[in-house]
Amino acid sequence: MPDWVRLQLDIDRFDDHAFESYLRRARMSGIHFATMAELGDTPDHRRTLYDLNKTCSADIPDRGEFYSYEEYLAQRIDVPAFNPAGVVLALHGNEWIGMSTTSLHPDRGLAFSEMTGVLAPYRGQGLSLALKLLAIRFVRSSGYRRLTTMHHPRNASAIAMNRRLGFVDQVVGTIG
Template sequence: MIRIRPFHKPQDFAMAAEILNAITPEWPVTPEMLAHWDSAHDPKYFRSEWVAEYAGAGVVALAHAGEDSFAYEPGKYWLGLEVHPHFQRRGIGKALYRHLLEQLKDPQKLVANFPENHPESRRFAEKRGFVKEWRRYESRLRTQGFEFAPYAHLEQRVQEEGLEIKSLAELLEADAKVARKLYELDWILFQDVPMGVQFTKRSFEQWMKEELDDPHFVAEACFVALDPKRHDPLTGALVGYSSLMRNPARFWVIGMTGVLREYRGKGLAKALKLRGMRYVQAHGEGEVRTFNDPPNWPMLQMNLSLGFQRQPSRLRFAKRLDGGLVEPFDEAKYAGS
């Protein structure tokens, strides 16, 4: 009754979007989004993609495994299993899991993530020996009616510090080389994101594919902080950055908000984030979503102070196949989490 076959492109993108939207409707995707993400994949990293067909129903589940391009480790693989809710508890996920393991080359560690309000995913993972090793906090804010006046002092403070904030679109129009400087700044800031892994630097070309060339990236909604007195050989005058991507369902996702260490404590990160929120509000679209990691409690508190509301977290589960142990995530380590 279950037939597993390779994922066919582009014809399977439409059914894949339908399955993903049935599982996680609050994070909708389109076939076009899936096609773009597929085209942006770095071919030097292994991946294996499959679907399951169920008798009389066609494609009802997806399975994929791949090396981690953001935090590469030999033998480490991300796994994804998505079974349409109408076809769960029929052995489809179990069959796909076994099939995926057969495709991997010398696997040492398996990793999967899912929302904490999907208990069936957690049961499936724990039954197979996976352990929770990380949590990412999601928060959301509706910009309609948001009052910016109480934060006017932040813009004044930025000016008094001799700093400037400009949209990325404005900077790119003036100087195409800004993209390379932003790439270097983004890498510096990214290494300070405390996600419990060691990041792998992408090539500039790969970064462009996944960031600025993504059709959902809106340069007008992304803002950069500059210090005109700074002339760094890699980042130039760029000292901070906040990015936004627009989901076709009319909500926005913050990708990065950060400033260089020597420029922190000046309200710059909040000022950058507020600029993006103002853009969203001015363009008649409301919700902004963001993620924070437990060690970065100050950033989470900043978001909550702006009015962001906590949502169910994203959980990362892992399983070692090399005899090692996964260190369980300890919520108590992080103040107020």
């Protein structure tokens, strides 16, 4: 397994306004945002989330085979850290085109950015930054002060996007 790039954001220092233009631009192009809590945490929506996550995860270097749907539910959804309000979705019409999922870990006092991804035809428009901005707002409104994430070292675009938002490298062993 590679040495993962571990990053952390200080929520108190994060400046939302610096990234507000990404939300405006997305909305002007017909993209809207909703959480899974707003849309409903239903079996159909869980399946749609799984399909979107699987498609977006295919681009992660050395990802390997994605979870089966049952494994995904058991490891990502049917766990105490899952919160439907922490699943931010980008929608074009009724199509789910992007996602940013964040889990909450009160036992460790942190939130964890599980996955942010956008379908290939919609990339290059700043949607990942817009999704991550909304995820950061969820973390802040939930009372957390740290948001952590980790990436494969060859996932340069994800690492750069997080660093642009203000995530900094973290010493191994300090993430939860």
